[in-house]
Amino acid sequence: MSDYLVRATAGGGQILAIVARTTELVEEARTLHATSPTATAALGRALTGAILMAATLKDGQSVTLHVRGDGPLGGIVAVAVPGKVKGYVGEPETVLPLRSDGKLDVGGAVGRGTLDVVKDLGLKEPYRGSVPLVSGEIGEDLAYYFTVSEQKPSAVGLGVLVEPDGKVRGAGGYLLQLLPGAEEEIITVLEKNIAAVGPVSTPFSQGKTPEDILFLLLKDFDLKIHESRPLSYGCDCSRERLKDILLALGKEELQKLLEEQGGAEARCAFCSRVYRFTGEEVAGLLARVAAQERDG
Structure with a gap:
């Protein structure tokens, strides 16, 4: 059943x-x-x-x-x-x-x-x-x-x-x-x-x-x-949603991830799926946060 x-x-x-x-x-x-x-x-x-x-x-x-x-x-x-x-x-x-x-x-x-x-x-x-x-x-x-x-x-x-x-x-x-x-x-x-x-x-x-x-x-x-x-x-998580979570961490945390881990790993709390982001991707997120802060 x-x-x-x-x-x-x-x-x-x-x-x-x-x-x-x-x-x-x-x-x-x-x-x-x-x-x-x-x-x-x-x-x-x-x-x-x-x-x-x-x-x-x-x-x-x-x-x-x-x-x-x-x-x-x-x-x-x-x-x-x-x-x-x-x-x-x-x-x-x-x-x-x-x-x-x-x-x-x-x-x-x-x-x-x-x-x-x-x-x-x-x-x-x-x-x-x-x-x-x-x-x-x-x-x-x-x-x-x-x-x-x-x-x-x-x-x-x-x-x-x-x-x-x-x-x-x-x-x-x-x-x-x-x-x-x-x-x-x-x-x-x-x-x-x-x-x-x-x-x-x-x-x-x-x-x-x-x-x-x-x-x-x-x-x-x-x-x-x-x-x-x-x-x-059913879980509707995706790489884009996990990127938004990483962006919400802010510039200092993203910089720390980049320096200490050379990238990032994010796990969905609802389904335990793991998403891995390269150093280049984290650097790109860091640049987005910096641009947002610069533009006010």
Whole structure:
């Protein structure tokens, strides 16, 4: 089964529901970044959360999640457009003891801090929101963000099940939001259904589809599926983009690279691809920076 999501409404249009299977793309991220099981779970949840949020956007729009925690993981970044996501963790080799319930300690790895959300909607300025981390488990933090920052009562479930050898066995998540005018009784039924589903990584690891989980979450509600979209991990880096990053270093740093290394090597944080620039290329960048400074 390939990764994909479904987007639906239920309860006569009072509930927005999105369910995504992300097993393959989280496994690809694990391979690219050589993450430990704990880092895999944390990054996988962030990637899944970002892809769920992107499903509410239009093509050409994007969302960036930045989890800034004080734990050993060193922070998480996930960037998504509809159907595609990329991301990385600060310290991919982070290892922590299992929690008392035998689960990976994502909250301990993330620590305390903030969740920052940036939505580029194609307007003059992007939308920015920030909330304190309530648990560091990512799903709860996103639900808190939606409720507090966007005033959209939400339930978010994110899960990554990692095999003993480190491979991703199942990953995915769901986003349930009450739309304006929703009746209070709906919350009671949704809470019951969510409890019955349990950790969302389990049904995905058992081969359940997003539709299967959608029907369980929205049991006893009328349901209308509006979209099914394939999902993938995708990085859009290029030599030109990495050149822009080198230019941003400034004249002194470029001069230092040229003198000490005779060139430059830049690694993309999202896909680990390495771009090498010759001394002649770095000298050319240095000349561009000098000309910009001269011309004011």
